Amino acid sequence: MLPSSLNNVSAKTDPGETKPLTILIWIIAGFGAYWFLPWFALEYGLFDATIEEYLASLGWKTRTLTLTVPVFLALFIPIAWSNIPQKRLGWVYTLYTSAGIGLIFFDFIHTQNSMGFSAAVVVMALAAIFAIGISKIGFQRGDSFISGAVVFVIFMVLVFIFYPVTKIFYQVLVSRDGSFAPFQFFRIITSFGVDRVVFNTLFLAISVGATTTLFGLIFALYAVRATTRLRYAVRVLYILPIITPPFVVGMSLILLFGRAGLVNDTLMFLFGNSGFFIPAGAEGIFERSGYIYGFTGIFLAQTLSLTPVSYMLLSGMISTVNPSMEEASLTMRASRWLTLRNVTLPLIRPGIANAFLLGMISSAADFGNPLVLGGEYDVLSTEIYFSIAGAQLDFGKASALGLILLFLSLIVFVIQKKWVGQTSYVTVTGIQTAGNVTPLPKGMQRLFTVFISVWLVLVGALYLSIFLGGFVKQWGADYTLTIAHHRELWMHGVSSGGWPSLKNSLGYSFIAAPFTTMIGVLIAYIITRKQFWGRGFIDFGTVLIFAIPGTVIGVAYILAFNTPPVELTGTAIILIITMAIRAMPVGIRGGMSALSQISTSLEEASLLQRAGSLKTIRSVLLPILRPTIISSMAYSFIRSMTTVSAVIFLATAGTNVATTYILSRVESGDTGVAVAYGSVLIFTMLCFTLLVQVFAGRSRIEKQVKTK
Amino acid sequence: MDKTDSIKITLKDVSKHFGAVKALDEINIQFAPGTMTTLLGPSGCGKTTLLRLISGLEIATSGEIWFGGENVTDLSATRRDVGMVFQSYALFPHMTVERNVGYGLGVLKVDPSEITERVQQALKMVNLDGYQKRYPDELSGGQQQRVAVARAMVLKPKVLLFDEPLSNIDSKLRRSMREDIRKLQKSSGITSIYVTHDQAEALAVSDEVIVINEGKIEQQGPPKSLYHLPKTAFVANFIGESNVVDATLEKDGSGKSVIIGDTCIPLPENKKVPADIGPIQISLRPEMVQIKAESSSGTAIEGVISQSAYMGPVIEYSIETKVGNLFTRAPAHHKQYQLNQKVYLHIEPAELIVIPAPA
Structure with missing residues (x-):
């Protein structure tokens, strides 16, 4: 039946094998970069440099070790075309490139110069040949693409996670004269009231964790189980925290409850000194007060902005509870209330614990709300910022506080991962039955309806106040409608007002989003699909990426990338990298959940059809992952647009982004301008989210994979 | 009908350990050229691991695997020239039947017009000619499995592997499917290995049955001899x-x-x-x-x-x-x-x- 010509098909193609030509391409790339791009970093960046500066930075213009680079690179060519057996050739590549990379770094550190573009390209080329080398030795069973991916990911984690974090340790544990001082950490933290800051942070985190979990549970039960129309309103609530920059909720709270807020105004109007209605003997008991600043305000702001996150987590969990278990309980004479208490809630207990711990981490890591509302209430994240931002410039203190914050969130994260993440009662049956869900007990539903109505009104008022705040002259003093704030931001040409920061935000996020999604999905692929020596390193790096608070990243990057050999502060690159790192959990999480739904036999089938791993990823995995990749990219983009904690440390006058610009206006007292910008940002993000949801609706592929 | 030069498959002292667990322990087997051999055993006995070792998807901890005169122990799955039919069919959901079956030919850079022709022949072989433009989710389970068989055979591999191919198919269809598979295997002459936990299926399709239990071979022989002359109580109980x-x-x-x-x-x-x-x-x-x-x-x-x-x-x-x-x-x-x-x-x-x- 099969034609005899098919026998010829078994042509020996070796997809994993790298030909000398591949080496040559990398060498040419390194060579070209060496001759034409700056070997040393330019003081003012590539595009602002004068021609003299540019020429001076070229590697071959200087009489140092860098002159050996072309010779070093050229030596690869005879090696690649020689007849050395593959395995030995692998060793030659591996050792030779390691020596090269080591030498380059040594030279830069030794001479206190910063790396330029061509040095980066040469290191990258050497790293690529290194990956080819170890694959020839047998790493990843000779698969040079996967080897390269692993080397790349490890390199990224090393340079942009581990190296900065060690810099924090270095700052804390090594004294100014360079000697090792293990007790310096204690000296730093006892020099001010660290116990109070830590206590404040923990107290806030636990309160917010508990409250958001309880409220999230109420929302989730209501959204999944209630029979009222209001439940549909709850279901779209999740979108708000995604599109809202973290500190905007805090700002709107000030508009409502601040010293000159609406509530205070109303109270003053009714009961104040010259008030409308003064009960006898109660003259002057109502005064304008700043009760919103401090714990109350931060707590309220974080509860409002984090409850939807907890709701998302818990509603997902509740909707996977098998209804037949509850029906079994009902048939045994248990009431709906008893069933809820004895069956449903215990089943989602891991989800509840998860929501609590996540709430804690998010609260401790939150920077924007404490900054706006903190007042006298110091928490770690703001204290870190003030140690560097103000006149203090105390890197030791910032690093010590950063370490404490990092350890707190690492501990909570590891507890969540190891203890809660493993146990799930809900998925035990694995069968999604289409039974009817048990409705909420009547009284409970009524209570929840009231609660949620109040909540929605409050949230509505907050967002309305942000929107309106941009259109009144001076909130609290003069409520005359005006477009002056918006005019100041948008009508004075594209090089002033809000435009430069908005352009930066959009541009950086636009570059960071695909980049972070690609690496995130790659990490997810390596974690879910590959076993090899050294994988624990990537696992740990991933944990750090997930757990590290933005302020800690900010401090670490300032410490790490302000000096040779890698000097990036003040550049757009560092902001893009920061945004990418901050958004990376999105891609990793999305990739992991999508990959866990794709049977490995699809990839195996492709391998057995003679396809190499690159072809398999391109033709099989990527098309199936496309919906995930698109939504991860969109979400990463939004996250990059709204992030503030890390970028505030790194943004400069030239690289200001939308969030840092808004915060700077808040600090200088221009609330009107700040909320005007904030409302535009929220509106833009909302449109973008809706657009993405319309265009990346469930495709046929997603549907098919999900049913498997 | 043309037959490939059927090859013999030899496993020499093959072991596979997962950490401390010995999934397979010093397995020695010869699969005769052109035969269909069934690996039979309870779930978790190591039969699927053995199949995956032969495919190259898993690499043996120790021992050697030979395809004819070639030592393939260190070759990855991509280079072993093996076709495999998966339990879950593993059809690419985003490709049509035609692109699924022609996938490997495309990888090998066969001329597009030739791919179309060969895919058609392969689909004819499994009685699915005319289904080229369908997507896998538009086919029944049995049809999907036949596409998977066509895909595994279109490259004329040296070795054909079946990993419980019929376990997701309802019992009435199973009989005719296994007869089809057997017929195709016989006419192609490709040395084939078939994993199943269903003893009736094993007796019906194979030239030889190998009963595996706890990572070791209990008994190897033609179906009749296993049924009538079981060497151990396990084999006697497991078969019939x-x-x-x-x-x-x-x-x-x-x-x-x-x-x-x-x-x-x-x-x-x-x-x-x-x-x-x-x-x-x-x-x-x-x-x-x-x-x-x-x-x-x-x-x-x-x-x-x-x-x-x-x-x-x-x-x-x-x-x-x-x-x-x-x-x-x-x-x-x-x-x-x-x-x-x-x-x-x-x-x-x-x-x-x-x-x-x-x-």
């Missing part, structure tokens, strides 16, 4: 139905006889039995045991009916005897026995399956 009872082999004048409880059954002289007398095990298959109301000779086992179940053409009986509860069946149109009725179980001495006592 069987009552395995303890017995003793004794010298009886010039010949030997088997003592089951207090019944002595003399064996015919030409029956192959272990040389040493002593404890052995006997496998009594239901079809060798005849129930009678009275004993016609001294070689019947006495018992009492403890349970009966009407199954349509036959009635299944459980009979309580001195050597334990024995299970057999009798045609329903015969005399029916009552619960607690005393009966005699007659066994033809020549049919007795003697299993040497485990060492």
Whole structure:
């Protein structure tokens, strides 16, 4: 039946094998970069440099070790075309490139110069040949693409996670004269009231964790189980925290409850000194007060902005509870209330614990709300910022506080991962039955309806106040409608007002989003699909990426990338990298959940059809992952647009982004301008989210994979 | 019909360890050229691991794997020239049937017009010509599996592997599917290995059956010999139905006889039995045991009916005897026995399956 010509098909193609030509391409790339791009970093960046500066930075213009680079690179060519057996050739590549990379770094550190573009390209080329080398030795069973991916990911984690974090340790544990001082950490933290800051942070985190979990549970039960129309309103609530920059909720709270807020105004109007209605003997008991600043305000702001996150987590969990278990309980004479208490809630207990711990981490890591509302209430994240931002410039203190914050969130994260993440009662049956869900007990539903109505009104008022705040002259003093704030931001040409920061935000996020999604999905692929020596390193790096608070990243990057050999502060690159790192959990999480739904036999089938791993990823995995990749990219983009904690440390006058610009206006007292910008940002993000949801609706592929 | 030059597959001392777990322990097998061999065993016995070692998707901890004269131990799956049919079919959901089957040809850079032609031939082979433009989710389970078979065979691999290919197909279709697979395998002459936990499927499709238990080969042989001459109680129990009872082999004048409880059954002289007398095990298959109301000779086992179940053409009986509860069946149109009725179980001495006592 099969034609005899098919026998010829078994042509020996070796997809994993790298030909000398591949080496040559990398060498040419390194060579070209060496001759034409700056070997040393330019003081003012590539595009602002004068021609003299540019020429001076070229590697071959200087009489140092860098002159050996072309010779070093050229030596690869005879090696690649020689007849050395593959395995030995692998060793030659591996050792030779390691020596090269080591030498380059040594030279830069030794001479206190910063790396330029061509040095980066040469290191990258050497790293690529290194990956080819170890694959020839047998790493990843000779698969040079996967080897390269692993080397790349490890390199990224090393340079942009581990190296900065060690810099924090270095700052804390090594004294100014360079000697090792293990007790310096204690000296730093006892020099001010660290116990109070830590206590404040923990107290806030636990309160917010508990409250958001309880409220999230109420929302989730209501959204999944209630029979009222209001439940549909709850279901779209999740979108708000995604599109809202973290500190905007805090700002709107000030508009409502601040010293000159609406509530205070109303109270003053009714009961104040010259008030409308003064009960006898109660003259002057109502005064304008700043009760919103401090714990109350931060707590309220974080509860409002984090409850939807907890709701998302818990509603997902509740909707996977098998209804037949509850029906079994009902048939045994248990009431709906008893069933809820004895069956449903215990089943989602891991989800509840998860929501609590996540709430804690998010609260401790939150920077924007404490900054706006903190007042006298110091928490770690703001204290870190003030140690560097103000006149203090105390890197030791910032690093010590950063370490404490990092350890707190690492501990909570590891507890969540190891203890809660493993146990799930809900998925035990694995069968999604289409039974009817048990409705909420009547009284409970009524209570929840009231609660949620109040909540929605409050949230509505907050967002309305942000929107309106941009259109009144001076909130609290003069409520005359005006477009002056918006005019100041948008009508004075594209090089002033809000435009430069908005352009930066959009541009950086636009570059960071695909980049972070690609690496995130790659990490997810390596974690879910590959076993090899050294994988624990990537696992740990991933944990750090997930757990590290933005302020800690900010401090670490300032410490790490302000000096040779890698000097990036003040550049757009560092902001893009920061945004990418901050958004990376999105891609990793999305990739992991999508990959866990794709049977490995699809990839195996492709391998057995003679396809190499690159072809398999391109033709099989990527098309199936496309919906995930698109939504991860969109979400990463939004996250990059709204992030503030890390970028505030790194943004400069030239690289200001939308969030840092808004915060700077808040600090200088221009609330009107700040909320005007904030409302535009929220509106833009909302449109973008809706657009993405319309265009990346469930495709046929997603549907098919999900049913498997 | 043209046949490939069928190759022999040899496994030499192949072991696979997952950490401390020995999934497979020093396996030695030869698969004869052009045959279909079934790896049969309970789930978790290592049969799928063995298949994956042969495919190259898993790499052996130690030992060698040879395809004909070529040592493929260190070759990755991509380079081994193996076709495989997966339990889950593993059809690419985002590709049409045509692109699924032609995927490997595309990888090998075959001319597009030729791909179309070969895909059509492969689909004809599995009676699915005309389905080229369909997506996998528009096909039934059986059709999807046939596409998977076409895809595995279109490259004419040296080795064809089937990993429980029929377990997701409903039982009525299964019979015709396994006949189709067997027919295709025979006509192509590709050395094939078939993993299943269904003993009936194993007996029906294969030239040879290898029974695997706990990472070790229990027995290898043609289906008939495994059924009639199981070497271990495990094989006797796993293939077909069987009552395995303890017995003793004794010298009886010039010949030997088997003592089951207090019944002595003399064996015919030409029956192959272990040389040493002593404890052995006997496998009594239901079809060798005849129930009678009275004993016609001294070689019947006495018992009492403890349970009966009407199954349509036959009635299944459980009979309580001195050597334990024995299970057999009798045609329903015969005399029916009552619960607690005393009966005699007659066994033809020549049919007795003697299993040497485990060492």
